[in-house]
Amino acid sequence: MSFLRLFARNKGAVIGLVILGTVVAIAAAAPLLYPEDPWRSVGRPLLPPFENLRFPLGTDMLGRDIAAGIAHGARVSLLIGLVSTSVAVLIGVGLGAVAGFLGGRLDDLLMRFTEFFQTIPAFAMAILLVAIFTPSIASIILAIAVVSWPPVARLVRGEFLTLRSREFVQAAVVIGQSGPRIMFSQILPNAMSPIIVAGSLMVATAILTESSLSFLGLGDRNMMSWGFMIGAARTMLRDAWWMSVFPGLAILLTVLAINLVGEGLNDAMNPHLRGRRA
Amino acid sequence: MRTLEFLASRLGKAVLVVIGVVVLNFLLIQLAPGDPAAVLAGEAGAGDELYLAQLREQFGLDRPLHVQLLSYLGNVLSGDLGYSYRNQVPVLELIADRLPATLLLTGSAFVFSLVLGVLLGILAASRRGTAADTVIMTGALVFYATPLFWIALMAVLVFSIYLPWLPPFDMETIGAGYTGWRRALDIAHHLVLPTVTLGLFFTATYARITRASMLEVMSLDFVKTARAKGVQQGRIIRRHVLRNAILPVFTLASVQAGQLVGGAVLTETVFAWPGIGRLMFDALFQRDYPVLLGVFLVTAIMVVLVNLAADLLYRIVDPRIETAA
Numbered sequence: 001m002s003f004l005r006l007f008a009r010n011k012g013a014v015i016g017l018v019i020l021g022t023v024v025a026i027a028a029a030a031p032l033l034y035p036e037d038p039w040r041s042v043g044r045p046l047l048p049p050f051e052n053l054r055f056p057l058g059t060d061m062l063g064r065d066i067a068a069g070i071a072h073g074a075r076v077s078l079l080i081g082l083v084s085t086s087v088a089v090l091i092g093v094g095l096g097a098v099a100g101f102l103g104g105r106l107d108d109l110l111m112r113f114t115e116f117f118q119t120i121p122a123f124a125m126a127i128l129l130v131a132i133f134t135p136s137i138a139s140i141i142l143a144i145a146v147v148s149w150p151p152v153a154r155l156v157r158g159e160f161l162t163l164r165s166r167e168f169v170q171a172a173v174v175i176g177q178s179g180p181r182i183m184f185s186q187i188l189p190n191a192m193s194p195i196i197v198a199g200s201l202m203v204a205t206a207i208l209t210e211s212s213l214s215f216l217g218l219g220d221r222n223m224m225s226w227g228f229m230i231g232a233a234r235t236m237l238r239d240a241w242w243m244s245v246f247p248g249l250a251i252l253l254t255v256l257a258i259n260l261v262g263e264g265l266n267d268a269m270n271p272h273l274r275g276r277r278a
Numbered sequence: 279m280r281t282l283e284f285l286a287s288r289l290g291k292a293v294l295v296v297i298g299v300v301v302l303n304f305l306l307i308q309l310a311p312g313d314p315a316a317v318l319a320g321e322a323g324a325g326d327e328l329y330l331a332q333l334r335e336q337f338g339l340d341r342p343l344h345v346q347l348l349s350y351l352g353n354v355l356s357g358d359l360g361y362s363y364r365n366q367v368p369v370l371e372l373i374a375d376r377l378p379a380t381l382l383l384t385g386s387a388f389v390f391s392l393v394l395g396v397l398l399g400i401l402a403a404s405r406r407g408t409a410a411d412t413v414i415m416t417g418a419l420v421f422y423a424t425p426l427f428w429i430a431l432m433a434v435l436v437f438s439i440y441l442p443w444l445p446p447f448d449m450e451t452i453g454a455g456y457t458g459w460r461r462a463l464d465i466a467h468h469l470v471l472p473t474v475t476l477g478l479f480f481t482a483t484y485a486r487i488t489r490a491s492m493l494e495v496m497s498l499d500f501v502k503t504a505r506a507k508g509v510q511q512g513r514i515i516r517r518h519v520l521r522n523a524i525l526p527v528f529t530l531a532s533v534q535a536g537q538l539v540g541g542a543v544l545t546e547t548v549f550a551w552p553g554i555g556r557l558m559f560d561a562l563f564q565r566d567y568p569v570l571l572g573v574f575l576v577t578a579i580m581v582v583l584v585n586l587a588a589d590l591l592y593r594i595v596d597p598r599i600e601t602a603a
Binding site: 012116118119120121122123124125127128129131132133134204208211212215216217218227230233234237238241244245248251252255256259260 | 295298299302306309310311317419420422423424425426427428431432434435439533536537539540541543544547548558559562563565567570571573574577578581582585
């Protein structure tokens with residue numbers, strides 16, 4: 001069966017793809033829909049939602065438009081989710097490929113290193129990194145990447161370990177291909193599907209981590225983000241429920257959609273594993 | 279003898295991880311933008327030249343890096359986690375003061391999520407394909423995608439503000455002066471919301487993995503044999519399937535110990551719970567780096583201890599597991 005038909009057989013994945021498509025569209029259109037700076041006060045403070053058509057989701061205590069904040073926040077969440085995951089996947093693939101392909105003492109050493117990073121509490125480490133290197137989009141991306149690469153490294157190592165003894169790899173060795181060339185043009189393409197599935201699920205975790213960091217006040221001060229909006233709404237919970245409810249729903253829907261798409265990818269790319277995962 | 283060897287190797291590993299974290303902390307102090315002495319003093323002490331000079335002296339910041347590292351390691355491993363200039367208290371004292379509250383919160387959230395998650399997972403697996411299964415799995419999917427701090431806020435909104443059932447802040451009623459059982463009950467009352475909101479994400483994870491693991495075991499031949507022999511369904515689930523399916527759940531639970539501690543930072547922040555997570559949040563605002571580094575080290579030690587306990591429990595639950603595993 002074709003990839004698309006396999007993917008479409010999973011109803012949840014299709015729903016996820018639709019939600020995710022909507023979020024991406026909103027993120028892309030944010031500068032057109034809300035050309036004003038989302039940090040600017042544009043209306044009466046604490047306007048409840050669904051009352052004024054200009055501010056369908058209401059305003060916060062400084063009169064900032066919640067809907068504009070959510071649209072601009074989508075850009076930050078998706079950007080940080082994608083970039084930090086790409087960095088983590090690069091680190092993980094690099095270390096995992098070397099460890100699995102070369103084996104021996106280097107493999108041992110790299111795996112101890114990986115285990116160490118897997119043991120230490122990830123979120124506390126991310127907080128520490130962002131705090132020490134001062135909150136900025138670069139430090140947030142770095143922190144999330146540093147705490148999320150270990151599972152990729154282990155996955156890639158496992159794939160390389162099994163694939164390197166396969167016949168097509170032996171053939172490449174016999175015709176004299178170099179080590180790096182075998183790793184990246186022979187083995188890696190065959191290990192791609194689990195990496196893509198793991199990566200897609202990591203984007204969801206990265207978005208959750210980013211929102212948690214900015215909730216704690218560790219967001220980039222120049223960029224509106226969902227976590228920051230909820231953090232700012234914390235003290236207003238009694239008076240303005242909409243300030244925290246809508247950004248939270250945005251995070252929930254986006255993360256849920258990415259998880260659904262990731263599981264759909266898993267079903268479509270690893271059909272033999274279908275039903276094994278919950 | 280075997281057990282002793284096993285214990286020694288695991289202990290050695292645990293000590294190495296802790297030393298690794300201390301080295302990591304040292305590297306972070308060095309890599310931080312600006313003067314390491316200013317980092318150690320925190321923003322509050324930055325203006326006080328005398329204190330900075332004293333810190334440079336104490337940590338030998340003018341000596342070569344490896345000497346500094348050794349003296350830092352020596353300091354930390356002998357229990358000196360630095361001094362919180364902001365609070366005018368040694369960091370260790372601050373943390374020791376707050377640790378019980380965090381242990382209470384994470385411990386109860388762990389038990390809550392494990393018990394509820396495993397129960398829901400069993401229910402879903404044994405009724406596969408029914409409405410109950412769909413409801414449980416959809417719920418798990420949603421809570422797996424919900425930010426912890428947002429669940430906490432929504433819980434306060436519903437159960438403290440609209441329905442005044444549960445207290446939204448603090449660990450006990452301030453100024454009530456309860457003692458004995460009355461006090462324990464008061465704390466338990468305050469514990470409900472933080473525990474449930476911290477636990478729900480993990481409940482979702484455990485329910486998913488329990489269900490998956492149960493379904494995998496249920497497809498094995500020995501279960502068919504039991505069924506063919508006429509063993510009752512409930513007994514098959516309890517005695518045959520669950521016993522074999524529960525191990526991956528424990529593995530995951532011990533691996534996620536670190537996440538639970540990380541979640542506690544968010545939960546304690548929302549509920550003003552007086553634990554080390556809240557301490558970390560306050561230290562963030564005061565740029566009190568010694569406290570941040572200290573909390574990070576202590577959370578890492580907590581995780582290492584949990585993993586150690588899990589390894590030992592494994593030996594009892596499943597004697598086949600060897601040191602190398």
